[in-house]
Amino acid sequence: MKVVTSEEMRKIDRKTIRNYGLSSSILMERAGLKVAEKIKELFEKRKIIVLSGGGNNGGDGIVAARNLHEWGWNVKVILLSNEKKLSPDCLEQYKIAKKSGVLIVFNTGISGKDLHSAVVVDAIFGTGLSKAVTGKIADIISFINNSTVPVISVDIPSGIASDTGQIMGEAVMADYTVTFGLPKRGHLLYPGAECTGKLFVEDIGFPDELLKSEKIGVELLENRDVSLLIPGRRRYSHKGDYGHVLVIAGSRGKTGAAFMCAKACLRAGAGLVTIGVPETLMDVFQSSVTEEMTLPLPDRGDGTLSSKASDKILAFIADKADVLAIGPGISLTDDTQKLITVLVLNSSAPMVMDADAINALEGHKHVLRRAKAPVILTPHIGEMARLLQGVKGQRVRGVEGSREKLRYQIEEDRINTAMKFAKETGTYLVLKGAPTVLAEPEGNAFINPTGNPGMASAGTGDVLTGMIAAFLGQGLNPLEASILGVYMHGLSGDITAGKKGEHSLIASDMINMISEAFISLKSRLL
Numbered sequence: 274m275k276v277v278t279s280e281e282m283r284k285i286d287r288k289t290i291r292n293y294g295l296s297s298s299i300l301m302e303r304a305g306l307k308v309a310e311k312i313k314e315l316f317e318k319r320k321i322i323v324l325s326g327g328g329n330n331g332g333d334g335i336v337a338a339r340n341l342h343e344w345g346w347n348v349k350v351i352l353l354s355n356e357k358k359l360s361p362d363c364l365e366q367y368k369i370a371k372k373s374g375v376l377i378v379f380n381t382g383i384s385g386k387d388l389h390s391a392v393v394v395d396a397i398f399g400t401g402l403s404k405a406v407t408g409k410i411a412d413i414i415s416f417i418n419n420s421t422v423p424v425i426s427v428d429i430p431s432g433i434a435s436d437t438g439q440i441m442g443e444a445v446m447a448d449y450t451v452t453f454g455l456p457k458r459g460h461l462l463y464p465g466a467e468c469t470g471k472l473f474v475e476d477i478g479f480p481d482e483l484l485k486s487e488k489i490g491v492e493l494l495e496n497r498d499v500s501l502l503i504p505g506r507r508r509y510s511h512k513g514d515y516g517h518v519l520v521i522a523g524s525r526g527k528t529g530a531a532f533m534c535a536k537a538c539l540r541a542g543a544g545l546v547t548i549g550v551p552e553t554l555m556d557v558f559q560s561s562v563t564e565e566m567t568l569p570l571p572d573r574g575d576g577t578l579s580s581k582a583s584d585k586i587l588a589f590i591a592d593k594a595d596v597l598a599i600g601p602g603i604s605l606t607d608d609t610q611k612l613i614t615v616l617v618l619n620s621s622a623p624m625v626m627d628a629d630a631i632n633a634l635e636g637h638k639h640v641l642r643r644a645k646a647p648v649i650l651t652p653h654i655g656e657m658a659r660l661l662q663g664v665k666g667q668r669v670r671g672v673e674g675s676r677e678k679l680r681y682q683i684e685e686d687r688i689n690t691a692m693k694f695a696k697e698t699g700t701y702l703v704l705k706g707a708p709t710v711l712a713e714p715e716g717n718a719f720i721n722p723t724g725n726p727g728m729a730s731a732g733t734g735d736v737l738t739g740m741i742a743a744f745l746g747q748g749l750n751p752l753e754a755s756i757l758g759v760y761m762h763g764l765s766g767d768i769t770a771g772k773k774g775e776h777s778l779i780a781s782d783m784i785n786m787i788s789e790a791f792i793s794l795k796s797r798l799l
Protein backbone atom coordinates (compact mmCIF):
# COMPACT_ATOMS: atom_id res chain seq x y z
CA MET A 274 0.00 0.00 0.00
CA LYS A 275 1.32 3.45 -0.92
CA VAL A 276 2.07 5.95 1.85
CA VAL A 277 1.73 9.65 1.06
CA THR A 278 2.89 13.07 2.14
CA SER A 279 0.33 15.80 2.70
CA GLU A 280 1.20 17.34 -0.68
CA GLU A 281 0.82 14.01 -2.49
CA MET A 282 -2.61 13.59 -0.88
CA ARG A 283 -3.62 17.10 -1.88
CA LYS A 284 -2.68 16.29 -5.50
CA ILE A 285 -4.81 13.14 -5.40
CA ASP A 286 -7.67 15.21 -3.99
CA ARG A 287 -7.32 17.90 -6.67
CA LYS A 288 -7.07 15.42 -9.54
CA THR A 289 -10.10 13.52 -8.27
CA ILE A 290 -12.13 16.73 -8.27
CA ARG A 291 -10.76 18.12 -11.56
CA ASN A 292 -10.43 14.97 -13.69
CA TYR A 293 -13.13 12.68 -12.34
CA GLY A 294 -15.93 15.07 -11.51
CA LEU A 295 -16.22 14.28 -7.80
CA SER A 296 -16.76 17.55 -5.96
CA SER A 297 -15.00 18.41 -2.71
CA SER A 298 -18.37 18.45 -0.93
CA ILE A 299 -19.09 14.86 -2.08
CA LEU A 300 -15.69 13.73 -0.80
CA MET A 301 -16.38 15.46 2.52
CA GLU A 302 -19.79 13.78 2.77
CA ARG A 303 -18.20 10.38 2.18
CA ALA A 304 -15.36 11.02 4.64
CA GLY A 305 -17.69 12.14 7.41
CA LEU A 306 -19.97 9.16 6.78
CA LYS A 307 -17.02 6.75 7.07
CA VAL A 308 -16.09 8.28 10.42
CA ALA A 309 -19.66 7.99 11.67
CA GLU A 310 -19.91 4.37 10.52
CA LYS A 311 -16.65 3.51 12.27
CA ILE A 312 -17.88 5.09 15.52
CA LYS A 313 -21.10 3.08 15.23
CA GLU A 314 -19.03 -0.07 14.69
CA LEU A 315 -16.67 0.57 17.60
CA PHE A 316 -19.01 1.89 20.31
CA GLU A 317 -22.44 1.36 21.77
CA LYS A 318 -24.73 4.38 21.41
CA ARG A 319 -23.46 7.12 23.71
CA LYS A 320 -22.66 10.82 23.90
CA ILE A 321 -20.39 12.14 21.14
CA ILE A 322 -18.33 15.32 21.49
CA VAL A 323 -16.95 16.51 18.13
CA LEU A 324 -14.12 19.01 18.30
CA SER A 325 -14.01 20.71 14.91
CA GLY A 326 -11.58 23.21 13.47
CA GLY A 327 -12.55 25.67 10.78
CA GLY A 328 -10.99 23.80 7.85
CA ASN A 329 -12.02 20.79 5.82
CA ASN A 330 -11.00 18.41 8.61
CA GLY A 331 -13.54 20.20 10.77
CA GLY A 332 -16.09 19.82 7.97
CA ASP A 333 -15.52 16.04 7.98
CA GLY A 334 -16.19 16.06 11.71
CA ILE A 335 -19.42 18.02 11.29
CA VAL A 336 -20.65 15.55 8.64
CA ALA A 337 -19.90 12.69 11.05
CA ALA A 338 -21.82 14.53 13.76
CA ARG A 339 -24.84 15.05 11.52
CA ASN A 340 -24.98 11.40 10.53
CA LEU A 341 -24.74 10.23 14.14
CA HIS A 342 -27.41 12.74 15.14
CA GLU A 343 -29.71 11.38 12.45
CA TRP A 344 -29.12 7.85 13.81
CA GLY A 345 -30.31 8.97 17.23
CA TRP A 346 -27.00 9.56 18.99
CA ASN A 347 -26.50 12.39 21.50
CA VAL A 348 -24.10 14.70 19.64
CA LYS A 349 -22.49 18.03 20.48
CA VAL A 350 -20.13 19.87 18.14
CA ILE A 351 -17.67 22.36 19.59
CA LEU A 352 -16.38 24.55 16.76
CA LEU A 353 -12.97 25.94 17.67
CA SER A 354 -13.26 28.76 15.15
CA ASN A 355 -15.77 31.41 14.27
CA GLU A 356 -18.25 31.38 11.43
CA LYS A 357 -16.37 33.96 9.37
CA LYS A 358 -13.20 31.83 9.33
CA LEU A 359 -14.74 28.54 8.21
CA SER A 360 -13.56 27.12 4.87
CA PRO A 361 -16.28 27.11 2.17
CA ASP A 362 -16.97 23.39 2.50
CA CYS A 363 -16.88 23.50 6.29
CA LEU A 364 -19.28 26.46 6.29
CA GLU A 365 -21.67 24.57 4.01
CA GLN A 366 -21.63 21.55 6.34
CA TYR A 367 -22.12 23.77 9.38
CA LYS A 368 -25.28 25.26 7.86
CA ILE A 369 -26.66 21.85 6.89
CA ALA A 370 -25.94 20.39 10.33
CA LYS A 371 -27.51 23.37 12.09
CA LYS A 372 -30.70 22.99 10.02
CA SER A 373 -30.69 19.28 10.85
CA GLY A 374 -30.82 20.07 14.56
CA VAL A 375 -27.25 19.24 15.53
CA LEU A 376 -26.13 21.06 18.68
CA ILE A 377 -23.21 23.29 17.64
CA VAL A 378 -21.44 25.79 19.88
CA PHE A 379 -18.52 28.10 19.10
CA ASN A 380 -15.27 28.36 21.08
CA THR A 381 -16.73 27.31 24.42
CA GLY A 382 -13.84 25.05 25.34
CA ILE A 383 -14.46 21.64 26.87
CA SER A 384 -15.38 20.61 30.40
CA GLY A 385 -15.31 17.48 32.51
CA LYS A 386 -19.10 17.38 32.18
CA ASP A 387 -18.74 17.27 28.37
CA LEU A 388 -16.40 14.31 28.64
CA HIS A 389 -18.46 12.26 31.08
CA SER A 390 -19.40 8.95 29.38
CA ALA A 391 -18.48 10.45 25.99
CA VAL A 392 -16.49 9.60 22.90
CA VAL A 393 -14.41 12.50 21.58
CA VAL A 394 -14.03 13.00 17.83
CA ASP A 395 -10.89 14.97 17.03
CA ALA A 396 -11.49 16.96 13.82
CA ILE A 397 -9.46 20.04 14.76
CA PHE A 398 -6.58 19.97 12.28
CA GLY A 399 -5.96 17.82 9.22
CA THR A 400 -2.82 16.91 7.31
CA GLY A 401 -2.00 20.49 6.35
CA LEU A 402 -0.89 21.64 9.81
CA SER A 403 2.18 23.86 9.35
CA LYS A 404 2.82 25.46 12.75
CA ALA A 405 2.95 24.41 16.37
CA VAL A 406 -0.31 24.04 18.29
CA THR A 407 -0.39 26.55 21.14
CA GLY A 408 -2.79 28.51 23.31
CA LYS A 409 -6.37 27.50 23.95
CA ILE A 410 -6.38 24.59 21.49
CA ALA A 411 -3.20 23.17 23.01
CA ASP A 412 -4.88 23.38 26.44
CA ILE A 413 -7.95 21.54 25.12
CA ILE A 414 -5.79 18.78 23.60
CA SER A 415 -3.86 18.43 26.87
CA PHE A 416 -7.15 18.23 28.80
CA ILE A 417 -8.41 15.43 26.55
CA ASN A 418 -5.12 13.53 26.76
CA ASN A 419 -5.26 13.65 30.56
CA SER A 420 -8.77 12.21 30.58
CA THR A 421 -9.80 8.59 30.15
CA VAL A 422 -12.30 9.12 27.32
CA PRO A 423 -11.83 7.21 24.06
CA VAL A 424 -10.72 9.45 21.19
CA ILE A 425 -11.14 8.90 17.46
CA SER A 426 -9.20 11.24 15.17
CA VAL A 427 -10.31 12.27 11.69
CA ASP A 428 -7.59 11.76 9.06
CA ILE A 429 -4.65 12.30 11.46
CA PRO A 430 -4.41 13.17 15.16
CA SER A 431 -4.40 16.94 15.53
CA GLY A 432 -0.91 18.25 16.23
CA ILE A 433 0.96 15.53 14.32
CA ALA A 434 3.10 16.56 11.34
CA SER A 435 1.68 14.54 8.47
CA ASP A 436 5.01 14.02 6.71
CA THR A 437 7.32 13.23 9.64
CA GLY A 438 5.17 12.06 12.55
CA GLN A 439 6.64 14.75 14.81
CA ILE A 440 4.53 16.42 17.50
CA MET A 441 3.95 20.08 16.75
CA GLY A 442 3.55 21.71 20.13
CA GLU A 443 0.74 19.51 21.47
CA ALA A 444 -0.89 16.48 19.83
CA VAL A 445 -3.97 14.37 20.41
CA MET A 446 -3.32 10.84 21.70
CA ALA A 447 -6.01 8.99 19.76
CA ASP A 448 -7.24 5.47 20.37
CA TYR A 449 -8.36 5.23 16.74
CA THR A 450 -7.75 7.20 13.57
CA VAL A 451 -9.86 7.07 10.42
CA THR A 452 -7.97 8.28 7.36
CA PHE A 453 -8.99 8.38 3.72
CA GLY A 454 -7.54 6.88 0.56
CA LEU A 455 -4.03 6.12 1.80
CA PRO A 456 -2.07 6.21 5.06
CA LYS A 457 0.11 9.23 5.63
CA ARG A 458 3.75 9.02 6.67
CA GLY A 459 2.92 10.58 10.03
CA HIS A 460 0.63 7.65 10.86
CA LEU A 461 3.57 5.24 10.68
CA LEU A 462 6.55 7.26 11.95
CA TYR A 463 7.04 7.82 15.66
CA PRO A 464 5.83 9.55 17.74
CA GLY A 465 2.92 10.01 15.33
CA ALA A 466 2.35 6.25 15.15
CA GLU A 467 1.83 6.13 18.90
CA CYS A 468 -0.64 9.03 18.76
CA THR A 469 -2.55 7.42 15.86
CA GLY A 470 -3.71 4.35 17.79
CA LYS A 471 -5.46 1.78 15.60
CA LEU A 472 -5.50 3.06 12.03
CA PHE A 473 -8.38 2.54 9.62
CA VAL A 474 -7.82 3.45 5.95
CA GLU A 475 -11.19 4.07 4.31
CA ASP A 476 -12.18 4.27 0.65
CA ILE A 477 -14.12 7.44 -0.19
CA GLY A 478 -13.88 7.16 -3.97
CA PHE A 479 -10.39 8.24 -4.95
CA PRO A 480 -9.57 6.54 -8.30
CA ASP A 481 -7.30 3.50 -8.07
CA GLU A 482 -4.87 4.82 -10.66
CA LEU A 483 -4.18 7.84 -8.44
CA LEU A 484 -3.77 5.75 -5.28
CA LYS A 485 -1.36 3.37 -7.01
CA SER A 486 0.63 5.96 -8.95
CA GLU A 487 4.31 5.17 -9.45
CA LYS A 488 5.02 8.81 -8.62
CA ILE A 489 4.32 7.98 -4.98
CA GLY A 490 7.69 6.63 -3.86
CA VAL A 491 6.92 5.19 -0.41
CA GLU A 492 5.07 1.96 0.39
CA LEU A 493 3.96 0.10 3.49
CA LEU A 494 4.99 -3.55 3.40
CA GLU A 495 2.00 -5.88 3.57
CA ASN A 496 1.83 -9.50 4.58
CA ARG A 497 0.45 -11.00 1.41
CA ASP A 498 2.82 -9.13 -0.93
CA VAL A 499 5.85 -10.07 1.17
CA SER A 500 4.81 -13.72 1.34
CA LEU A 501 5.07 -13.94 -2.45
CA LEU A 502 8.83 -13.34 -2.13
CA ILE A 503 9.55 -16.54 -0.19
CA PRO A 504 11.98 -18.55 -2.35
CA GLY A 505 10.68 -21.86 -3.68
CA ARG A 506 12.32 -25.20 -2.87
CA ARG A 507 12.40 -27.76 -5.68
CA ARG A 508 12.04 -31.41 -4.68
CA TYR A 509 15.02 -32.30 -6.87
CA SER A 510 17.63 -29.96 -5.38
CA HIS A 511 20.65 -29.88 -3.10
CA LYS A 512 22.37 -27.50 -0.69
CA GLY A 513 24.36 -25.86 -3.45
CA ASP A 514 21.13 -24.59 -5.00
CA TYR A 515 20.37 -22.37 -2.02
CA GLY A 516 23.49 -20.29 -1.82
CA HIS A 517 26.81 -20.31 0.00
CA VAL A 518 27.13 -17.35 2.37
CA LEU A 519 30.49 -16.22 3.73
CA VAL A 520 29.98 -14.51 7.09
CA ILE A 521 32.90 -12.33 8.20
CA ALA A 522 32.15 -11.71 11.85
CA GLY A 523 33.43 -11.90 15.39
CA SER A 524 36.50 -10.82 17.32
CA ARG A 525 37.85 -11.46 20.79
CA GLY A 526 34.95 -10.95 23.21
CA LYS A 527 32.41 -10.73 20.38
CA THR A 528 32.25 -14.25 18.99
CA GLY A 529 28.53 -14.52 19.76
CA ALA A 530 27.70 -12.04 16.99
CA ALA A 531 29.25 -14.38 14.42
CA PHE A 532 27.37 -17.41 15.69
CA MET A 533 24.01 -15.60 15.72
CA CYS A 534 24.47 -14.18 12.24
CA ALA A 535 25.49 -17.56 10.81
CA LYS A 536 22.73 -19.50 12.59
CA ALA A 537 20.08 -17.01 11.41
CA CYS A 538 21.44 -17.38 7.89
CA LEU A 539 20.93 -21.15 8.02
CA ARG A 540 17.48 -20.86 9.61
CA ALA A 541 16.46 -18.49 6.80
CA GLY A 542 17.28 -21.15 4.23
CA ALA A 543 20.89 -20.73 3.11
CA GLY A 544 22.35 -23.98 1.78
CA LEU A 545 25.88 -23.43 3.10
CA VAL A 546 27.41 -21.00 5.56
CA THR A 547 31.10 -20.43 6.22
CA ILE A 548 32.25 -18.16 9.04
CA GLY A 549 35.46 -16.25 8.31
CA VAL A 550 37.15 -15.68 11.67
CA PRO A 551 40.42 -14.29 13.06
CA GLU A 552 42.80 -17.25 13.06
CA THR A 553 43.81 -16.81 16.72
CA LEU A 554 40.18 -17.54 17.66
CA MET A 555 39.84 -20.69 15.58
CA ASP A 556 39.77 -23.00 18.61
CA VAL A 557 36.79 -21.07 20.02
CA PHE A 558 34.88 -21.34 16.77
CA GLN A 559 35.82 -24.93 15.98
CA SER A 560 34.46 -26.10 19.33
CA SER A 561 31.14 -24.33 18.86
CA VAL A 562 30.06 -24.62 15.22
CA THR A 563 27.74 -27.40 14.12
CA GLU A 564 26.24 -26.94 10.65
CA GLU A 565 28.53 -24.01 9.81
CA MET A 566 32.03 -24.25 8.35
CA THR A 567 34.97 -22.00 9.27
CA LEU A 568 37.61 -20.10 7.36
CA PRO A 569 40.66 -18.92 9.37
CA LEU A 570 41.76 -15.41 8.38
CA PRO A 571 44.91 -13.41 9.11
CA ASP A 572 44.53 -11.32 12.24
CA ARG A 573 46.55 -8.74 14.14
CA GLY A 574 47.38 -11.11 16.98
CA ASP A 575 44.71 -9.62 19.24
CA GLY A 576 41.70 -11.48 17.91
CA THR A 577 40.75 -8.85 15.32
CA LEU A 578 41.09 -9.12 11.54
CA SER A 579 44.15 -7.90 9.67
CA SER A 580 43.76 -5.95 6.47
CA LYS A 581 45.75 -8.78 4.87
CA ALA A 582 42.65 -10.97 5.22
CA SER A 583 41.23 -9.34 2.07
CA ASP A 584 43.19 -11.60 -0.29
CA LYS A 585 41.91 -14.79 1.32
CA ILE A 586 38.33 -13.48 1.50
CA LEU A 587 38.30 -12.43 -2.17
CA ALA A 588 39.79 -15.77 -3.23
CA PHE A 589 37.10 -17.63 -1.27
CA ILE A 590 34.38 -15.53 -2.87
CA ALA A 591 35.76 -16.16 -6.34
CA ASP A 592 35.89 -19.90 -5.69
CA LYS A 593 32.92 -20.70 -3.47
CA ALA A 594 30.77 -17.97 -1.94
CA ASP A 595 27.69 -16.38 -3.51
CA VAL A 596 27.11 -13.74 -0.82
CA LEU A 597 29.27 -11.86 1.68
CA ALA A 598 27.83 -10.83 5.06
CA ILE A 599 30.26 -8.71 7.06
CA GLY A 600 30.40 -6.66 10.21
CA PRO A 601 28.79 -8.27 13.27
CA GLY A 602 31.30 -8.16 16.11
CA ILE A 603 34.43 -7.54 13.97
CA SER A 604 35.58 -4.48 16.02
CA LEU A 605 36.70 -1.16 14.58
CA THR A 606 40.43 -0.78 13.88
CA ASP A 607 42.58 0.84 11.21
CA ASP A 608 42.86 -2.61 9.61
CA THR A 609 39.07 -2.97 9.58
CA GLN A 610 38.73 0.28 7.65
CA LYS A 611 41.28 -0.81 5.05
CA LEU A 612 39.71 -4.26 4.77
CA ILE A 613 36.19 -2.93 4.21
CA THR A 614 37.32 -0.51 1.51
CA VAL A 615 39.15 -3.25 -0.40
CA LEU A 616 36.17 -5.63 -0.17
CA VAL A 617 33.63 -3.02 -1.29
CA LEU A 618 35.74 -2.18 -4.33
CA ASN A 619 36.64 -5.77 -5.27
CA SER A 620 34.04 -8.28 -4.05
CA SER A 621 32.18 -9.91 -6.94
CA ALA A 622 29.54 -11.17 -4.47
CA PRO A 623 26.76 -8.91 -3.17
CA MET A 624 27.48 -7.67 0.35
CA VAL A 625 25.32 -7.24 3.44
CA MET A 626 27.10 -4.85 5.80
CA ASP A 627 26.34 -4.26 9.47
CA ALA A 628 27.84 -2.86 12.66
CA ASP A 629 31.58 -2.08 12.46
CA ALA A 630 31.68 -2.74 8.72
CA ILE A 631 29.41 0.30 8.45
CA ASN A 632 31.31 2.28 11.09
CA ALA A 633 34.48 1.69 9.08
CA LEU A 634 32.99 3.80 6.28
CA GLU A 635 32.77 6.96 8.37
CA GLY A 636 34.17 9.70 6.17
CA HIS A 637 34.56 7.25 3.28
CA LYS A 638 31.02 6.64 2.05
CA HIS A 639 32.14 7.73 -1.42
CA VAL A 640 33.66 4.25 -1.95
CA LEU A 641 30.13 2.80 -2.02
CA ARG A 642 29.54 4.47 -5.36
CA ARG A 643 32.40 2.41 -6.77
CA ALA A 644 31.28 -0.95 -5.35
CA LYS A 645 31.82 -3.86 -7.72
CA ALA A 646 28.63 -5.66 -6.59
CA PRO A 647 25.37 -4.58 -4.91
CA VAL A 648 25.71 -3.44 -1.30
CA ILE A 649 23.04 -3.64 1.40
CA LEU A 650 23.70 -1.54 4.52
CA THR A 651 21.81 -2.20 7.77
CA PRO A 652 22.63 0.67 10.17
CA HIS A 653 20.83 1.59 13.34
CA ILE A 654 20.43 5.29 13.99
CA GLY A 655 23.89 5.70 15.57
CA GLU A 656 25.63 3.98 12.67
CA MET A 657 23.62 6.08 10.23
CA ALA A 658 24.87 9.21 11.98
CA ARG A 659 28.44 7.95 11.52
CA LEU A 660 27.81 7.42 7.80
CA LEU A 661 26.52 10.96 7.45
CA GLN A 662 29.14 12.58 9.68
CA GLY A 663 31.09 15.02 7.57
CA VAL A 664 28.63 14.87 4.66
CA LYS A 665 27.86 18.31 3.27
CA GLY A 666 24.54 19.60 4.55
CA GLN A 667 24.35 16.99 7.32
CA ARG A 668 27.15 17.75 9.80
CA VAL A 669 26.27 19.74 12.89
CA ARG A 670 29.31 21.95 13.47
CA GLY A 671 30.93 23.57 16.44
CA VAL A 672 29.27 21.76 19.32
CA GLU A 673 30.20 18.84 21.48
CA GLY A 674 27.73 16.02 20.95
CA SER A 675 27.13 16.94 17.31
CA ARG A 676 26.51 13.28 16.45
CA GLU A 677 23.64 13.24 18.95
CA LYS A 678 22.10 16.21 17.16
CA LEU A 679 22.59 14.45 13.85
CA ARG A 680 20.84 11.36 15.26
CA TYR A 681 17.92 13.59 16.19
CA GLN A 682 17.80 15.10 12.70
CA ILE A 683 17.74 11.62 11.15
CA GLU A 684 14.88 10.49 13.40
CA GLU A 685 12.94 13.64 12.53
CA ASP A 686 13.03 12.72 8.84
CA ARG A 687 14.09 9.08 8.56
CA ILE A 688 12.28 8.36 5.28
CA ASN A 689 13.83 11.20 3.29
CA THR A 690 17.22 10.60 4.94
CA ALA A 691 17.19 6.96 3.85
CA MET A 692 15.94 7.72 0.34
CA LYS A 693 18.55 10.41 -0.24
CA PHE A 694 21.44 8.27 1.02
CA ALA A 695 20.47 5.20 -1.04
CA LYS A 696 20.10 7.26 -4.18
CA GLU A 697 23.38 9.14 -3.71
CA THR A 698 25.45 6.03 -2.94
CA GLY A 699 23.70 3.49 -5.18
CA THR A 700 23.13 1.20 -2.19
CA TYR A 701 20.20 -0.54 -0.53
CA LEU A 702 19.76 1.01 2.90
CA VAL A 703 17.94 -0.69 5.76
CA LEU A 704 17.63 2.02 8.42
CA LYS A 705 16.76 0.01 11.52
CA GLY A 706 14.45 1.41 14.16
CA ALA A 707 10.81 2.06 14.89
CA PRO A 708 9.82 1.68 12.17
CA THR A 709 12.57 0.24 10.00
CA VAL A 710 12.74 2.05 6.66
CA LEU A 711 14.21 0.41 3.56
CA ALA A 712 15.39 2.55 0.64
CA GLU A 713 16.75 1.53 -2.77
CA PRO A 714 18.91 3.34 -5.35
CA GLU A 715 16.02 4.22 -7.66
CA GLY A 716 14.62 6.54 -4.99
CA ASN A 717 11.80 4.47 -3.51
CA ALA A 718 11.33 3.49 0.13
CA PHE A 719 9.40 0.92 2.13
CA ILE A 720 8.12 1.07 5.71
CA ASN A 721 8.15 -2.15 7.71
CA PRO A 722 5.18 -2.71 10.06
CA THR A 723 6.52 -5.77 11.93
CA GLY A 724 8.62 -5.78 15.08
CA ASN A 725 8.27 -4.70 18.71
CA PRO A 726 10.22 -2.98 21.53
CA GLY A 727 11.48 -6.32 22.84
CA MET A 728 13.80 -6.43 19.84
CA ALA A 729 15.83 -3.58 21.35
CA SER A 730 18.24 -6.24 22.56
CA ALA A 731 21.82 -7.24 21.77
CA GLY A 732 22.24 -9.43 18.71
CA THR A 733 18.97 -8.80 16.89
CA GLY A 734 20.81 -6.82 14.21
CA ASP A 735 23.19 -9.76 13.69
CA VAL A 736 20.15 -11.96 13.09
CA LEU A 737 18.83 -9.54 10.45
CA THR A 738 22.16 -9.49 8.62
CA GLY A 739 22.16 -13.28 8.41
CA MET A 740 18.57 -13.44 7.18
CA ILE A 741 19.04 -10.91 4.39
CA ALA A 742 22.23 -12.66 3.28
CA ALA A 743 20.39 -16.00 3.20
CA PHE A 744 17.68 -14.64 0.92
CA LEU A 745 20.31 -13.16 -1.41
CA GLY A 746 21.94 -16.59 -1.59
CA GLN A 747 18.61 -18.17 -2.53
CA GLY A 748 18.34 -16.01 -5.62
CA LEU A 749 16.36 -12.95 -4.54
CA ASN A 750 17.61 -9.61 -5.81
CA PRO A 751 18.92 -7.11 -3.22
CA LEU A 752 15.60 -5.27 -2.89
CA GLU A 753 13.56 -8.47 -2.53
CA ALA A 754 16.04 -9.97 -0.07
CA SER A 755 15.99 -6.81 2.03
CA ILE A 756 12.18 -6.62 2.06
CA LEU A 757 11.70 -10.27 2.97
CA GLY A 758 14.54 -10.17 5.51
CA VAL A 759 13.27 -7.06 7.29
CA TYR A 760 9.64 -8.18 7.37
CA MET A 761 10.40 -11.74 8.52
CA HIS A 762 12.91 -10.48 11.09
CA GLY A 763 10.20 -8.32 12.67
CA LEU A 764 7.65 -11.12 12.39
CA SER A 765 10.04 -13.52 14.14
CA GLY A 766 10.38 -10.94 16.89
CA ASP A 767 6.61 -10.58 17.17
CA ILE A 768 6.12 -14.34 17.40
CA THR A 769 8.87 -14.53 20.04
CA ALA A 770 7.31 -11.69 22.06
CA GLY A 771 3.97 -13.50 21.92
CA LYS A 772 5.56 -16.57 23.51
CA LYS A 773 8.09 -15.06 25.92
CA GLY A 774 7.01 -11.44 26.36
CA GLU A 775 8.88 -8.35 25.18
CA HIS A 776 11.01 -8.01 28.31
CA SER A 777 12.47 -11.53 28.03
CA LEU A 778 13.06 -11.55 24.27
CA ILE A 779 16.65 -12.28 23.23
CA ALA A 780 18.16 -12.65 19.76
CA SER A 781 18.72 -16.41 19.94
CA ASP A 782 15.00 -16.84 20.71
CA MET A 783 14.24 -15.01 17.47
CA ILE A 784 16.46 -17.35 15.47
CA ASN A 785 14.40 -20.28 16.71
CA MET A 786 11.20 -18.51 15.63
CA ILE A 787 12.29 -17.93 12.02
CA SER A 788 10.73 -21.27 11.11
CA GLU A 789 7.40 -20.17 12.57
CA ALA A 790 7.63 -16.89 10.67
CA PHE A 791 7.96 -18.89 7.44
CA ILE A 792 4.90 -20.95 8.34
CA SER A 793 2.91 -17.84 9.25
CA LEU A 794 3.80 -16.06 6.00
CA LYS A 795 3.15 -19.09 3.83
CA SER A 796 -0.30 -19.53 5.37
CA ARG A 797 -1.28 -16.15 3.87
CA LEU A 798 -0.89 -17.64 0.41
CA LEU A 799 -3.50 -20.33 1.02
